[in-house]
Amino acid sequence: MKIIVVDNYEELSRTAAEMVAEVVESNPCATLGLATGSTPIGCYEMLAEFCKDKKLSFKNVSAVNLDEYVGLDKKNEQSYAYFMRRELFDRVDIDKNNTHIPNGKASNLLDECSRYSKLLNDTDRDVQILGLGSNGHIGFNEPNTPFDSLTHVVDLAESTIRDNSRLFYDGEQVPRQAITMGIAEIMQAKRVIMLASGLNKAQAVKRMTQGEVSNDCPASILQRHPDCTVIVDKDAASLLKK
Ligand code: F6R
Numbered sequence: 001m002k003i004i005v006v007d008n009y010e011e012l013s014r015t016a017a018e019m020v021a022e023v024v025e026s027n028p029c030a031t032l033g034l035a036t037g038s039t040p041i042g043c044y045e046m047l048a049e050f051c052k053d054k055k056l057s058f059k060n061v062s063a064v065n066l067d068e069y070v071g072l073d074k075k076n077e078q079s080y081a082y083f084m085r086r087e088l089f090d091r092v093d094i095d096k097n098n099t100h101i102p103n104g105k106a107s108n109l110l111d112e113c114s115r116y117s118k119l120l121n122d123t124d125r126d127v128q129i130l131g132l133g134s135n136g137h138i139g140f141n142e143p144n145t146p147f148d149s150l151t152h153v154v155d156l157a158e159s160t161i162r163d164n165s166r167l168f169y170d171g172e173q174v175p176r177q178a179i180t181m182g183i184a185e186i187m188q189a190k191r192v193i194m195l196a197s198g199l200n201k202a203q204a205v206k207r208m209t210q211g212e213v214s215n216d217c218p219a220s221i222l223q224r225h226p227d228c229t230v231i232v233d234k235d236a237a238s239l240l241k242k
Helices: 009-026 041-052 080-087 109-121 158-167 183-187 199-210 218-224
Strands: 002-006 031-034 062-065 067-069 127-131 152-155 177-180 192-196 228-233
Touching: 002 009, 009 031, 009 041, 009 127, 009 192, 009 228, 041 080, 062 080, 067 080, 109 152, 109 177, 109 183, 183 218, 192 199, 192 218, 199 218, 199 228, 218 228
Parallel strands: 002 228, 031 062, 031 127, 127 192, 192 228
Antiparallel strands: 067 177, 152 177
8 A cells, every 4th residue: 555645635636636647548448436525526627627638538438436325316416426427527528428327216226236246347447546434434335344345235324424414405315325336346446546635534544554454444455455545635644653
């Protein structure tokens, strides 16, 4: 695990965007594993800038996302499908037919999980972007999820519902369930870039990078990934032992 500590969120976003750009430059048909949430927004913004300036093209790139809320249609502004279009897909030249996200409105959620697992299994992911839950989750794999989990429906932890309520107009509307890529599938990506920013992530960053590998902190499994880079700003790194 390589840890890069940067001064601030802007630098974190630039560093991550440059790494993703390198992946796409070296393989224009790359498959990117993408995350939602507030942390990668700056990175997506910079990737959109690179594309606008014709420095980068996503024309032949594919994308697979980590997760989606159960019960939200892709047209719902709070859905992760909508988020991805707003923050990235509508701003770059990606073919939207090559973008994938679990369907939170599927009539049979178990079938949807199997379909998504198969898609992941059939796709080589060049890089997986991750954010970090303040409770150590990755994707929506909450504490105590087995490390060998595949795509599944999850009951969100109260802390996750609380953390995410800031993004909803009314805290009561935060969905209680999501479909998430499993930990085993996250680990299958050739490369992982984990982003964490802010003091509220400091404890989870310490646990992920310097604690024991244990499923009470799902992100700690990244210590065993052969090519994982953690990019953190000073606040998120503030509890790390030198
Ligand atoms: C999002 C996801 C989550 C977030 C995490 C951090 O697709 O899978 O694991 O990355 O909850 O969220 P933010 O970045 O909003 O702090």
